[in-house]
Amino acid sequence: MTIHHPQAPQFFLTSPSPCPYLPGRAERKVFTHLTGDRASGLLDLLSQGGFRRSQNIAYRPACERCRACISVRILVDEFTPSRSFRRTIRKNADLIAFEGKAEPTSEQYSLFRSYLDDRHLTGGMSEMSVLDYAMMVEDSQVDTRLIEYRMRVPGAIGTTDERGGELMAVALSDVMADGLSMVYSYFEPDAAERSLGTLMILDHIERTRKLGLPYLYLGYWVEGSAKMNYKIRFQPQEHLMPKGWERFVG
Template identity: 55%
Template sequence: MTAQFRFPRFFVTTPGPCPYLPGKIERKVFTELSGPNATELNDALGRIGFRRSQGVAYRPSCVDCQACVSVRVVAREFRPNASQRKLMRRHADLEINVCEPWTTEEQFTLLRSYLKARHPGGGMAEMDELDFADMVEQTPIRTQVVEYREPSVDGRPGKLVGACLTDNQNDGLSMVYSFFETDDEARPGLGTYLILDHIRRAAQGGLSFVYLGYWVEGSSRMQYKTRFQPLERLGPNGWQRFEAPPQQPQAGPQQALPPKLTQIV
């Protein structure tokens, strides 16, 4: 007999200051991902704009604002532009390993360096090793850590310069959280390269999309996502092609931080 599917219970976080738009208040709706149908539930919720954080799927549910929009790259139609092709050649020597979702001291050291450079004082600034382990290892679905390393020398693994916690969904890859070396002189544009590599991986694996989380209208921190075309956004009529208005060039990807969804009303 097939196990009976239980419709999930949804909760709402208490309102708090929006991390992207000054003066705005954010609120999220979320549900627990657990049981034998966790993978199927996460796939279904991902197609309607939810994201995963540990054992929870969430999406914005703000009262007076709809600026956060789910976006995904159409992987099989993506063609890199000239600057993206140059970046891919620049980092073609990196060795890429797909690992089980288990944390290492080397990963945590890279994460701390990344947070200090890109998100000082942010919500994850005080994250310790146990918090990091919870973020990576507490997953009820198919998840992996993709590591990017300098070339190995004499059989010894090279330095870890990038990593991405990635969910495997039925129709694509979801980049949950990435972190990387921020020295643009040594390895410029690593954040962009990680996205380009995920698009390549998805296309080669016969998957349709790479989910990039939320594009936030009015937030310069999120404009980098529109560089990857064709891009789709989720609206009232479903997923549709999307090109955002031109913005001032940014230093590089500055992604959303996974929320701690512990308060409900």
């Protein structure tokens, strides 16, 4: 007779759907719910096995004939920014980051909508309403932070006007036992020259280091998907392989 612990998580499998990364392929995911006092500990454990969080769900790919999605984490203590990365930091010296609770605003949604319309018009998130966005931000039972990247307001440092600068980018991130996990980020699509996606990762590397944690989790890298190639630029990093986390040499 099999005895199930009453608090053991239950796992479910989605039906096949079109893969958003590789044309002509189908994807399936295995998932479980993150609820109650055990949510943070469960997410820490599942992240070691390649799971990601979306709202109160932890999931990972479970495709029948494809293993292209590979979990990636940056070794923050060994990371040194390249010349290109340092240029990105200098180029955005007129931005300031504000970290706070995961609380949605209409200003955020407006930027989020512009980002989706420019970058993901036909994606699964393209129809997200303001309520859907609010749930994405708020529906978390783990330690989740929201970082806003705004234009600096001249002469406003230390005043109530400091947060009045134009919102340029937003990152939603989880604090875990061994690192930060970038859940979702978006930015002003008309500011491509700033490389804001790169900037947010560089900023999160520093935030992870300051917390004394070893890893920054970036989600999945999909070999063969051009829009995922940027993740390989941040070295050194580890990939989750069949035998466990292994250092990637690109």
